Amino acid sequence: MMVVTDDFVEADNAEAIISRIEHKSRKTESLLKQSKLVEALKTALEGWPPNTRDERCKSANWIVVHRAIMAMKDLDALFSSLDPEYYNILMKYLYRGLSTGDRPTCDQCLRIHERLTERAGLGCILRSLADTTNTV
Amino acid sequence: MAAVAVHQFAPCITCHAWSPDRSMVAFCPNNSEVHIYKLSEDKWEQAHILQKHDQIVSGIDWSSRANRIVTVSHDRNSYVWNYEGSEWVPTLVILRLNRAALCVQWSPQENKFAVGSGAKTVCICYYEQENNWWVSKLIRKRHNSSVTSVAWHPNNILLATTSTDGKCRVFSTFIKGVDTRDSKAGSSSDSKFGEQILQLDLSFSWAFGVNWSPSGNTLAYVGHSSTIYFVDDVGPSPLAQNVAFRDLPLRDVLFISEKVVIGVGFDCNPMVFAADESGMWSFVRFLGERKTSSTGPKYGSQFSEAFGKLYGQSKHSINNDGIDNSRQRGGVHENCITCIVPLGEAGSSTITRFSTSGLDGKVVIWDLESQQDLLEYL
Numbered sequence: 001m002m003v004v005t006d007d008f009v010e011a012d013n014a015e016a017i018i019s020r021i022e023h024k025s026r027k028t029e030s031l032l033k034q035s036k037l038v039e040a041l042k043t044a045l046e047g048w049p050p051n052t053r054d055e056r057c058k059s060a061n062w063i064v065v066h067r068a069i070m071a072m073k074d075l076d077a078l079f080s081s082l083d084p085e086y087y088n089i090l091m092k093y094l095y096r097g098l099s100t101g102d103r104p105t106c107d108q109c110l111r112i113h114e115r116l117t118e119r120a121g122l123g124c125i126l127r128s129l130a131d132t133t134n135t136v
Numbered sequence: 137m138a139a140v141a142v143h144q145f146a147p148c149i150t151c152h153a154w155s156p157d158r159s160m161v162a163f164c165p166n167n168s169e170v171h172i173y174k175l176s177e178d179k180w181e182q183a184h185i186l187q188k189h190d191q192i193v194s195g196i197d198w199s200s201r202a203n204r205i206v207t208v209s210h211d212r213n214s215y216v217w218n219y220e221g222s223e224w225v226p227t228l229v230i231l232r233l234n235r236a237a238l239c240v241q242w243s244p245q246e247n248k249f250a251v252g253s254g255a256k257t258v259c260i261c262y263y264e265q266e267n268n269w270w271v272s273k274l275i276r277k278r279h280n281s282s283v284t285s286v287a288w289h290p291n292n293i294l295l296a297t298t299s300t301d302g303k304c305r306v307f308s309t310f311i312k313g314v315d316t317r318d319s320k321a322g323s324s325s326d327s328k329f330g331e332q333i334l335q336l337d338l339s340f341s342w343a344f345g346v347n348w349s350p351s352g353n354t355l356a357y358v359g360h361s362s363t364i365y366f367v368d369d370v371g372p373s374p375l376a377q378n379v380a381f382r383d384l385p386l387r388d389v390l391f392i393s394e395k396v397v398i399g400v401g402f403d404c405n406p407m408v409f410a411a412d413e414s415g416m417w418s419f420v421r422f423l424g425e426r427k428t429s430s431t432g433p434k435y436g437s438q439f440s441e442a443f444g445k446l447y448g449q450s451k452h453s454i455n456n457d458g459i460d461n462s463r464q465r466g467g468v469h470e471n472c473i474t475c476i477v478p479l480g481e482a483g484s485s486t487i488t489r490f491s492t493s494g495l496d497g498k499v500v501i502w503d504l505e506s507q508q509d510l511l512e513y514l
Contacts, residue, residue: 088380121382123362130341130361130385 014054021060028064032071038081044068048089065093075115087120091128092136138423139468141501151475152493153198164193170207188215188226195240206249208237229270231259239285245292252283258297260309275330285345290352298343304336304357338365345388350485356397358386366417381419390476392487393514400473400492410513425467471496486514
């Protein structure tokens with residue numbers, strides 16, 4: 001892995017990112033309709049970091065992820081098939097969910113948080129909290 | 137048991153250092169003093185108290201050949217202490233800082249020492265014979281935040297620093313008259329003082345301890361995001377590896393051989409990392425015994441109570457005495473370990489003994505002689 005010496009760079013403009021997110025949203029919806037819940041969550045979490053500070057893009061991405069999180073039912077299946085590389089990003093979105101204060105969202109996020117912490121350890125929580133550059 | 141000696145010196149220890157013959161230990165008990173204790177007949181006795189600083193002493197280093205102690209403090213000063221007669225005599229070093237000094241280390245040849253500070257500067261101090269005093273040269277550029285840790289390369293010229301801006305940097309500290317130019321072409325001694333050789337942007341959060349491998353080929357430093365970074369072939373084209381681990385972040389690291397690193401931090405238990413034949417680093421295991429509650433999850437009794445409340449169910453084991461304030465996570469240390477010091481011969485390529493000190497006020501000596509599985513990695 002090469003070291004990066006540049007500062008944070010805006011890779012694409014917001015419009016390009018939003019259209020990618022919309023495409024992702026359609027794909028996630030169709031996976032949810034086919035009850036492929038874990039696939040849907042993976043799709044929603046992909047393409048991160050979006051390399052942008054634009055709040056609209058982040059919110060658009062959050063809506064897609066939120067949809068996949070709320071549809072999740074079988075957590076055992078989720079954790080047996082979710083790759084560890086998704087753990088850190090999922091934890092960040094769980095905290096975004098917990099910050100909404102919306103009861104059903106918080107309940108679901110808390111349920112997943114418990115399992116994710118068991119799986120990934122406290123280090124995962126640290127990584128989602130300590131990274132103030134790549135926020136969701 | 138890897139921990140061969142444990143002693144509670146104070147309620148809290150900021151940093152510590154050992155005398156050349158390892159019979160005395162100097163530490164700061166979280167105040168403006170440095171206490172020196174001597175081991176005589178299996179009992180620790182207080183030998184000296186060094187009182188010169190006005191604020192907490194944040195760094196102590198004891199040079200092994202010249203038997204000099206250097207201390208730095210939040211009062212922006214540094215003293216070099218020489219043992220004359222039966223007393224430690226201080227010499228003030230004017231660092232020219234306007235913020236606290238945070239860390240200090242003698243260079244391998246002990247003719248210089250480096251100080252990291254909250255003023256976003258690093259001071260390189262050397263002794264000027266003509267005026268009989270220590271001069272401080274500042275590296276003012278580059279750092280965007282406090283310098284938390286400094287580490288000297290074995291060649292006595294390169295210095296690695298970590299900062300709360302998340303970056304690890306390597307500088308040249310070549311000083312005319314103090315260092316000699318290496319005859320090898322293209323080596324680090326071609327650079328001038330304060331020149332940045334390398335900047336590593338691997339961490340997105342604060343970076344803490346940094347250490348070089350015995351040969352100087354590899355660098356390791358830790359970030360607050362529970363990650364440790366290994367960089368091989370430090371130079372124009374380095375190879376970096378991020379190792380993210382399950383547990384709480386580390387605060388300090390030590391290479392005990394080319395391929396084994398010990399990290400210490402908030403888990404109160406030293407963590408062992410090793411590189412395999414292909415050079416891939418990974419977490420091996422904890423060094424001390426871990427306290428695991430029988431029914432609870434793997435993160436120890438301190439958190440199961442809190443998580444029980446968080447998840448709204450009392451399915452985790454709850455102690456009978458209500459809120460359990462004991463911080464027994466690692467077993468030996470009861471609070472964050474902030475400092476790790478090698479106990480081998482200075483400059484040796486393999487260390488099997490080292491000591492740790494932490495916010496619980498204990499100094500623990502670890503010996504890997506009994507850890508067969510780890511000795512194979514060395």
